[in-house]
Amino acid sequence: MANDNQNLEKLTAAKAAIAFVKNNDVVGLGTGSTATLAIKELAKLIKDGLKITGVPSSEATKKLAISLGIPLLELGKVRSIDVSIDGADEFTKELNLIKGGGGALFREKIMASLSKKTIIVTDGSKLVEKLGAFKVPIEVNPNAEKYVMIKLKKLKGKPVKRIENGKIFITDNQNYIFDTDFGLIDDPEKLAYELNQIDGVLGHGIFVNLTDIIFMAKGDYITSYHKNIG
Numbered sequence: 001m002a003n004d005n006q007n008l009e010k011l012t013a014a015k016a017a018i019a020f021v022k023n024n025d026v027v028g029l030g031t032g033s034t035a036t037l038a039i040k041e042l043a044k045l046i047k048d049g050l051k052i053t054g055v056p057s058s059e060a061t062k063k064l065a066i067s068l069g070i071p072l073l074e075l076g077k078v079r080s081i082d083v084s085i086d087g088a089d090e091f092t093k094e095l096n097l098i099k100g101g102g103g104a105l106f107r108e109k110i111m112a113s114l115s116k117k118t119i120i121v122t123d124g125s126k127l128v129e130k131l132g133a134f135k136v137p138i139e140v141n142p143n144a145e146k147y148v149m150i151k152l153k154k155l156k157g158k159p160v161k162r163i164e165n166g167k168i169f170i171t172d173n174q175n176y177i178f179d180t181d182f183g184l185i186d187d188p189e190k191l192a193y194e195l196n197q198i199d200g201v202l203g204h205g206i207f208v209n210l211t212d213i214i215f216m217a218k219g220d221y222i223t224s225y226h227k228n229i230g
């Protein structure tokens with residue numbers, strides 16, 4: 001459970017990202033508590049006259065955006081997104097991420113892939129030296145449950161099917177999530193590639209080469225991490 005300081009940090013990071021949204025932009029709307037704060041800030045600007053079209057990355061975000069009166073386009077119908085704002089469960093200074101704590105990783109990855117600029121917003125607890133303390137969420141078609149389990153174990157993963165409130169967690173795409181412990185991950189790009197090769201895996205929470213800027217707020221300070229374009 002986030003404490004008050006963490007909530008304040010999330011809001012600070014969210015506000016820093018909102019400054020990148022311009023009039024008439026198509027804006028990718030992330031999922032989770034930090035993205036929610038960004039979406040609420042965006043809604044305030046819309047009330048003050050900013051014109052944008054949002055693209056939600058989950059059914060929960062869609063519901064929130066509709067309740068705030070944000071005009072929307074479906075993710076599957078857009079060719080390009082100007083800027084997207086989302087949270088993360090872990091990140092490194094190389095701008096590699098683990099996402100999917102909320103189970104929205106597949107649509108979040110499509111959103112990031114369509115985005116000209118992807119901005120990640122976090123409180124001070126998400127920066128790590130190496131990814132992997134947070135178990136990698138993997139979205140699995142139920143028909144491939146046992147097959148994918150075997151494949152993940154071959155990759156030295158320890159998958160656990162996600163349960164929430166005593167029930168099997170079902171994603172917006174009607175799939176399972178396997179939270180998978182790979183230990184600390186030396187080569188996220190390699191693991192991402194290997195997971196992509198498994199039939200029955202719709203997506204996974206390792207995001208490599210998909211982020212442009214990360215705003216992390218810690219206490220009174222905000223730090224930004226930028227993609228190395230040199």
Ligand SMILES: O=C(CO)[C@H](O)[C@H](O)COP(=O)(O)O
Pocket residue numbers: 030031032033034035086087088089098099100101102103104105108
């Ligand atoms: O990937 C996500 C949802 O699938 C979230 O962005 C991630 O879990 C971070 O959430 P929060 O901002 O609540 O800490």
